[in-house]
Amino acid sequence: MKEDRAYEFSWKLLGDLELGRPNLGNQTRVELYRLMQCTLRDVLEKHYDTETADKIFYEAGLLAGKAFYENLLGKPADVAEFIKKLQALSEELKIGIIRFEEADLEQQKFVLTVSEDLDCSGLPELDYELCVYDEGFIAGLMECFFGRKFSVKEVDCWCTGDRTCRFRVLPI
Amino acid sequence: MSDNKILDQAFYELVSGKEPTGELSGELHTELLKKVAHFNSELAQAIIKISNGQLETEFDYKGSLAGAVKGLQANLRHLAWQTNAVANGDLTQKVAFMGEFSASFNKMVENLEENRRTIESKEQELERDLALAEEIQKTMLGEITKTDFVDVRLLYHPLHGVSGDFVFTCKSAEQQFSAFLGDASGHGIAAALITIMTKKALETILPQGEPDEVMRKINSLLADSVPEGMYLTGVLVKIKADGKVLLANAAHPVILVQRADSGLIEEFSGTGLSLGMFEEEIEAYSTTELCLNRSDRIFLFSDGLLEMKIDNDFLEIAGIKDILNRCQKASLAETVQTIEAVIKKSSATNLIADDLTVLAIEFIGQQQ
Numbered sequence: 304m305k306e307d308r309a310y311e312f313s314w315k316l317l318g319d320l321e322l323g324r325p326n327l328g329n330q331t332r333v334e335l336y337r338l339m340q341c342t343l344r345d346v347l348e349k350h351y352d353t354e355t356a357d358k359i360f361y362e363a364g365l366l367a368g369k370a371f372y373e374n375l376l377g378k379p380a381d382v383a384e385f386i387k388k389l390q391a392l393s394e395e396l397k398i399g400i401i402r403f404e405e406a407d408l409e410q411q412k413f414v415l416t417v418s419e420d421l422d423c424s425g426l427p428e429l430d431y432e433l434c435v436y437d438e439g440f441i442a443g444l445m446e447c448f449f450g451r452k453f454s455v456k457e458v459d460c461w462c463t464g465d466r467t468c469r470f471r472v473l474p475i
Numbered sequence: 476m477s478d479n480k481i482l483d484q485a486f487y488e489l490v491s492g493k494e495p496t497g498e499l500s501g502e503l504h505t506e507l508l509k510k511v512a513h514f515n516s517e518l519a520q521a522i523i524k525i526s527n528g529q530l531e532t533e534f535d536y537k538g539s540l541a542g543a544v545k546g547l548q549a550n551l552r553h554l555a556w557q558t559n560a561v562a563n564g565d566l567t568q569k570v571a572f573m574g575e576f577s578a579s580f581n582k583m584v585e586n587l588e589e590n591r592r593t594i595e596s597k598e599q600e601l602e603r604d605l606a607l608a609e610e611i612q613k614t615m616l617g618e619i620t621k622t623d624f625v626d627v628r629l630l631y632h633p634l635h636g637v638s639g640d641f642v643f644t645c646k647s648a649e650q651q652f653s654a655f656l657g658d659a660s661g662h663g664i665a666a667a668l669i670t671i672m673t674k675k676a677l678e679t680i681l682p683q684g685e686p687d688e689v690m691r692k693i694n695s696l697l698a699d700s701v702p703e704g705m706y707l708t709g710v711l712v713k714i715k716a717d718g719k720v721l722l723a724n725a726a727h728p729v730i731l732v733q734r735a736d737s738g739l740i741e742e743f744s745g746t747g748l749s750l751g752m753f754e755e756e757i758e759a760y761s762t763t764e765l766c767l768n769r770s771d772r773i774f775l776f777s778d779g780l781l782e783m784k785i786d787n788d789f790l791e792i793a794g795i796k797d798i799l800n801r802c803q804k805a806s807l808a809e810t811v812q813t814i815e816a817v818i819k820k821s822s823a824t825n826l827i828a829d830d831l832t833v834l835a836i837e838f839i840g841q842q843q
Contacts, residue, residue, distance in 0.1 A: 306555035385566050390571075400572055416549045418572075428491065459545055464491055465548035466537035466749070 312366055314374045333397075333421060340422065340436065361439035368443020376444075382408055384447050398419065404469075410451055413472040415441070416459075420468050423461045432460035434468050441470055451475070478503055486510050490538040518544065530555060547679065554580075566591060580835040592615040608664050609636035615671045623650045624716045624840055628811040630833040632779070632818060639666030640777045640830040643674050646680040650716040653828055655681060655689075656775040656834050657709035657750075669751075672700060686711045686723030690747060690760035694725070697751025706749040710775050718767040718838055723760055725750050728778050729792060732843065735770035738803045740796050772807065774799065779831030780814075783821045790817075807837040 320329040347356035386403055390460035393401045399417040406413050418424070421448060423433050438455040445453040452475040459469040476484075482495070485495035486505050499507060515535060515632040521534040521544060530552045535540060550573065557568045557580075571578040619627050619642070629642060631746035646652050655677055659669040673693060680692050697707060708727040714720050716753055722730055724745035732741040748758035767773075776795070783790045798817060802810035814833055821827070 344668075383560065383567075389565060394571060402549070403556050404549060404552035405556065409617065414552075418546075418549075430537070459542070461542075461550075461723075464487075464540075465542035466539075467549045469545070469549060 312370065314370055316431070319376070337426075339466040343418065354361075356360060357435045360435040361442075364439025364441075364447075365443040366439075367436075368440040368445075369447050370443075371440070372444050372447035379448065382406065382448075393417075402467075409475045411453075414469065415468045415472065416469045418467040420461065423468060426435075426462050428461040428464055431463065432457040433462040433470075434460055434470075437468065438470065441472060445472055449474070458467075480504055482510070484514040486514075486540055488539050489818050490514055490536065492539055510787075524843065541806070549723040552829045555657055559635070561587070572631065587833070603814060605636045605664070606703045609633075610668055612637050612641075612667045612671060616641050616643065620646050620652065622646050622650075624650070624838065625652050625714055626807050626837040626839055627652075627654070628807055628835045630811060630815055630818070630831070630835075632827070634779075634827065637664055637667035638662065638669065638830045638832075640779070640832040641670035641674060642834050643677045644683065645678070645681055645837065646743050650717050651682075651713055652836075653681050653711070653713045654672075654836065655709055655711045656777065656832060656835060657707050658779075658830070659707045659779045660749075661703050662830055665705065668702055669705060673697070673707060673709075673750075681711075682729075685762045686713060687747075687760040687762040690725050690750065693752065694750045694752075694759070695746075695754065698754040701751050706751040708745070708749050708778075711747075712773055712775065712836070714773075714836070714838065715841075718769075718771075718840070720765050720767055720773070722765070725760055728776060728781055731792075731795065732765065732767075733772045733774070733799050733803070735772070740799060740802065743795075769838060769840045771838050772810075773836040773838075775834040775836075777830060777832045779827070779829035780818075780833060781828065782829055783831065784819065784825040785817070785821055787825075790821075807835055811835050814826070 327335070344360065347359055351359075376388050379388055386406070388466055390401050393399055398418040402416050402418070404414040404416060417434075417437065420434065420437065422437055426433065438457055440450045442453045444456040445455070453472055454475050455470050455472050457468055457470050459465040459467065461468060482498045482503055485497055485499055485503075488495050489511055490509070495507075501812075516535070516541070517536070521532050523542070524532040525548050526528070530548060532547075532548065534545060551584040554570065554573075556571060560568050561584055566584055568584055570580040573580075610763065619629055621627070627644065631638075631640070631642070633640065639662050640657070641659075642654065642656050644652070644654045657670060657673055659666040659673075662734075667718060673696075676693060676696050677689075680689050684692075689708070693707070693709070708725055710724045710727045710730050711721070712720060712722045712730065720742060720760075724730060724743060726745045726749040729745075730741065730743040733739070734741070743763055774795070781789065781791050785794060788794075798813060799810070802813050811833070814835075818831060
């Protein structure tokens with residue numbers, strides 16, 4: 304890996320949208336977000352392979368999840384507050400409707416669903432789960448709150464015919 | 476495309492509400508029908524289980540029909556999780572995007588939160604009232620009267636701030652020390668009001684008259700004033716400087732008199748009914764006479780002491796006598812400290828269920 308990197312992520316790189324887009328504002332269409340994801344996934348798969356493309360997407364999601372937590376979620380006092388803030392912010396920013404189904408606080412195992420997901424809801428049906436970026440994103444959030452690494456796996460997805468995406472979250 | 480792939484694709488299309496696009500041979504068509512029939516049966520079983528509340532039911536099919544059922548299951552599981560959070564006291568839970576149900580659920584949680592705030596506010600108000608009542612009761616009941624011929628020690632452990640137990644002492648002009656220990660039914664404010672009312676009456680009644688006469692007057696006052704079912708038990712002793720004692724017991728635990736020379740402990744049981752229970756009980760109370768020698772002691776106590784648990788047994792009279800026997804050579808102050816230590820030990824392992832009061836009096840005779 305090059306030591307002198309050009310694209311190392313920081314929250315500042317998202318820019319000052321009030322300054323930069325005084326007329327158009329900070330909103331855009333979901334299709335454009337998906338356009339970037341789909342084309343990027345396409346190119347990554349072509350250059351490498353499906354597995355590597357998924358791995359890169361997961362890792363990018365993880366980075367995004369951590370940055371999202373650190374910059375937008377504040378410091379939740381407990382799990383209940385963490386979940387509530389996450390739900391509220393996901394709805395406010397139109398990421399998706401997050402609902403928890405299980406929360407084993409002792410074992411730190413969770414099952415949650417995302418409906419109307421920014422990444423996949425409404426996509427054509429495929430025969431595989433697609434939300435690898437979401438998996439990484441959720442893992443990043445969990446890692447920041449609990450201070451340990453998590454493995455997140457999507458078990459149901461819009462792209463396999465389900466109406467809501469379901470994720471199992473397990474500590475590593 | 477292999478037969479299996481054609482079959483899987485056709486099956487997936489069918490269970491997603493679409494017409495199969497591939498060409499199926501007669502044999503594959505039969506297989507497809509079997510597969511769909513099996514799917515229908517599994518789907519029906521899953522829906523029945525979910526509708527019966529078995530929300531952990533696994534349904535491993537893909538496709539929009541299976542997805543719709545899993546979507547319903549996901550929402551129900553989320554609601555179960557949220558309801559559990561509410562049950563555990565989290566009244567900030569909200570349900571979103573579930574139509575009328577969201578509105579009803581959120582309204583219910585808001586109402587619960589409002590009711591909780593109201594109850595908390597009422598509780599705080601009640602606590603403030605109780606603290607005020609405790610202060611008033613303390614002021615009204617006053618201090619223990621000191622005389623030169625008796626040493627008096629008080630142990631007072633109200634269950635709540637206010638108490639149904641109370642002690643009133645006074646000294647009359649003719650060198651007589653009087654003490655009344657009462658226990659009103661209940662523990663709260665109502666009981667405290669009875670103690671204050673009785674104390675006010677005793678201020679004028681107690682210095683004059685024989686103990687049985689005092690008891691009759693208190694009985695009459697309470698019978699006229701307190702609601703049915705509320706009453707007072709009490710013991711009264713009047714000690715003169717020459718050691719002569721008059722006592723009466725109205726349905727209260729025994730008075731114990733411990734002789735200094737022999738260590739013998741005498742019991743004086745109640746002869747009358749509870750005060751305030753019946754209006755006319757002229758013959759119910761009697762006065763007992765005895766004489767104290769120097770260092771003889773009198774112990775008055777409420778039933779809270781008898782009902783105190785040591786290990787798994789109630790202390791009872793035998794337990795109190797045992798403590799007094801062990802403290803025979805100790806000073807009155809040390810004896811009271813020992814009783815206090817027993818109370819502390821008991822309250823560390825058992826729930827004290829009643830107000831608890833002990834008045835210990837030692838006759839020290841007239842100072843020369």
